[in-house]
Amino acid sequence: MINFIPLYFFIFEMIDNKINKVLIFVSAVILGTLLLSLLPAFNMSGFEIKKVDVLADIRTNAAIDDTAVIDTAVYPTNQFVDSCTAGIICINDYSAEHDALSRFYNALDTGSRPVRIAYFGDSFIEGDLLTCSLRDLLKKKYGGNGVGFIPVNCITAGFRSTAVTSAYGWNEHCVTDSIFSYSKQGISGHYFIPNTNATATFSCRNVAGKEIDTCSSASFYFITDGNLKFTTVINRKDSQQHTISGSKDIQKITVNGQIAHIKITVNNPGINTRFFGVAMDNDTTGIVVDNYSLRGASGESLKSIPEKTLKDFDKLRNYDLIILQYGLNVASKTQTKYDYYKKTMKNVINHLRSNLPNSDFLLISVGDRAAKINGEMQTMPGVKNLLLAQQQIASECGIAFWNLIDAMALDGGMKGYVKSKPPKANLDYTHINIRGGEQIANHLFEAIEYGKERYFEKKKYNKLK
Numbered sequence: 001m002i003n004f005i006p007l008y009f010f011i012f013e014m015i016d017n018k019i020n021k022v023l024i025f026v027s028a029v030i031l032g033t034l035l036l037s038l039l040p041a042f043n044m045s046g047f048e049i050k051k052v053d054v055l056a057d058i059r060t061n062a063a064i065d066d067t068a069v070i071d072t073a074v075y076p077t078n079q080f081v082d083s084c085t086a087g088i089i090c091i092n093d094y095s096a097e098h099d100a101l102s103r104f105y106n107a108l109d110t111g112s113r114p115v116r117i118a119y120f121g122d123s124f125i126e127g128d129l130l131t132c133s134l135r136d137l138l139k140k141k142y143g144g145n146g147v148g149f150i151p152v153n154c155i156t157a158g159f160r161s162t163a164v165t166s167a168y169g170w171n172e173h174c175v176t177d178s179i180f181s182y183s184k185q186g187i188s189g190h191y192f193i194p195n196t197n198a199t200a201t202f203s204c205r206n207v208a209g210k211e212i213d214t215c216s217s218a219s220f221y222f223i224t225d226g227n228l229k230f231t232t233v234i235n236r237k238d239s240q241q242h243t244i245s246g247s248k249d250i251q252k253i254t255v256n257g258q259i260a261h262i263k264i265t266v267n268n269p270g271i272n273t274r275f276f277g278v279a280m281d282n283d284t285t286g287i288v289v290d291n292y293s294l295r296g297a298s299g300e301s302l303k304s305i306p307e308k309t310l311k312d313f314d315k316l317r318n319y320d321l322i323i324l325q326y327g328l329n330v331a332s333k334t335q336t337k338y339d340y341y342k343k344t345m346k347n348v349i350n351h352l353r354s355n356l357p358n359s360d361f362l363l364i365s366v367g368d369r370a371a372k373i374n375g376e377m378q379t380m381p382g383v384k385n386l387l388l389a390q391q392q393i394a395s396e397c398g399i400a401f402w403n404l405i406d407a408m409a410l411d412g413g414m415k416g417y418v419k420s421k422p423p424k425a426n427l428d429y430t431h432i433n434i435r436g437g438e439q440i441a442n443h444l445f446e447a448i449e450y451g452k453e454r455y456f457e458k459k460k461y462n463k464l465k
Contacts, residue, residue: 084450087410089443091362091451092394092401098458100400104321104360105452108142114281115142116288116317118187118359120302121325124367126293127159129434133441135289136207144286146215147204151277152192155295161434162205162213163280169198169266170275175294175301182304186221186276187313189294189301193274194266203261204280217283218262219254221276221316223247228270233263246271250312254283279317290317298341299326303348310355319359322352325404327366327386328430335382338389345390349397361399364444365390368405368414370429377415377429379405407443 084090093100107115117138119131128147135148153167154160155174173180175189184191204213222228226246233239234257242253255262259280281288294301302324313319330341349361365387370377387405394401408414417425417436424436432440 088446088450089403089407089410091447092391092403093451094395094401095398099455100398101321101360101362101451102455103358105455107320108452109456111142111285114144114283114285114288115321116290116319117321117323118290118292118317118319119323119325120292120294120299121323121364122293122297122299122328123295123431124293124325124328125291125437126295127156128162128291128293129432130437130441130444131289131291132162132207132434133438134444135287137441137445138287138289142287144282144288145213146217146279146281146288147213148281148288149188149277149279149290149292150202151186151188151190152200152275154190156293162207164203164205165201167192167198167200169195170200171195175304176296183306184274185301185305185309186274187305187309188277188292189297191274191276194269196266196269198266198269199263200278201261201263202278202280204259212260214258214260215280215282216259217254217256217279217281218259219252219279219283220264221250221252221279221313222273223250224273225271227268228273229266229268231265231267233265234259235261236263244270250276250309250316252316256283290319296329297326298330298344299324299348300344303344303351305351307351307355310352314356314358319356321362322356322359323362323364324349325364327383327390328369331366331369331380331383331386333371333380333382336385338386341386342389342393345393346397349393349399353397361397362402363390363394363397363399364402365404367432367440368408368417370414370418377418379413402444402447404440407440407447410443411439 091101104115104117107113119125119134125131132147139145147162150163150165152170153165153172171193173184173191173193175182175185181191202218204215205211206213218232218234220230220232222244224244224246226244228242228244230242230244231239232242232253232255234255238257240255244251244253262278262280264278279288279290324345326345330338349363353359353361366383369380369383371380372378373380383405387403391401391403405413408417411417411424412419414425414429417423417432417439418427418429420435422435423433424439425432
């Protein structure tokens with residue numbers, strides 16, 4: 001008979017030994033994390049190292065409270081805010097003459113040409129969230145069609161409900177890539193280098209993403225040193241050949257029609273050619289809203305867009321309003337100072353303003369973000385600090401500012417968005433969904449319309465004086 005007793009003790013000893021090793025490893029990780037939590041937040045060469053706090057969600061002491069929030073008394077307010085209609089969060093105008101949005105408002109009032117908005121943001125507006133509903137509201141009042149600018153390809157290709165895209169045969173580069181060339185950066189943070197026979201298709205959808213929509217024009221934006229040849233096919237039947245000579249400037253090729261679907265095939269990629277994307281909209285009238293979202297962005301990468309690129313887009317796209325909305329990737333739970341970010345974003349705004357001189361600027365604050373504090377979900381004090389820092393950025397740059405946290409508070413804040421039936425935000429208490437985007441777009445549209453009315457009231461009053 002085989003004696004299994006020695007074998008049993010050998011296996012037991014091996015298992016026991018492995019368990020001991022796992023326990024030692026886990027204990028070391030926990031101890032190391034607790035030791036890291038003793039380190040304060042600090043900056044290293046301009047890069048913020050955030051404080052590790054593994055006990056934040058269970059701590060019930062006074063370490064996290066509103067006493068850490070910056071004093072609001074240091075921030076000036078718009079002279080029209082006090083008279084703002086109940087239920088509307090007004091746009092603060094920090095320009096010297098209180099005309100920060102005058103070009104935009106006058107363009108809306110005239111209606112003789114396309115009024116273009118470039119909406120830059122992080123994952124809060126990714127996949128055309130919020131911007132699709134804002135675009136729809138503006139188009140219903142001021143006209144227009146299409147969905148605006150679409151990169152050749154992007155991470156949200158299967159997520160964006162207002163555009164269906166596919167791309168093959170392209171070398172694509174994003175500002176978040178390790179091999180990205182900043183000298184080639186496009187306005188969306190991407191550029192795309194075509195191979196021979198590279199193809200891409202684009203089609204519009206309505207705001208719900210359920211029905212095919214149409215646009216009046218499709219404009220391709222690219223730069224090439226020459227010999228570029230490509231074919232466009234509208235609605236799978238109307239084909240056009242395009243042969244492009246070289247230029248040091250970004251070029252635009254536009255095809256017109258009642259376009260529901262367009263395909264581009266690069267027959268010859270030419271010399272040093274890179275594409276940026278296609279704009280599907282109305283090139284002669286109405287409202288255009290371009291969504292320039294970039295996941296994980298803080299807004300800092302906008303400073304690296306080459307001056308020449310911005311100036312070329314200023315000529316070709318001619319934005320009346322630039323909206324900047326960042327903060328999700330900057331805010332921390334308890335941080336009280338955002339001096340580095342404030343300096344960075346002021347440089348970003350100055351860079352954009354100097355190269356897009358015909359545009360008005362609106363800075364939208366970080367959205368509400370909740371965390372468990374003293375046992376219940378509340379707005380993070382660190383997010384409130386960032387909000388006030390952003391307000392100061394707008395004040396010191398003399399541009400318009402809109403308080404998104406106050407706008408979300410009209411509907412119960414992020415907590416109310418998550419708890420609503422159906423929900424308007426995700427369970428991370430950070431990101432909205434399509435319903436939340438629609439809610440915020442309604443508030444922003446009302447703020448824009450109210451601000452426009454007030455602007456023309458003031459303009460008329462000044463003429464009568």
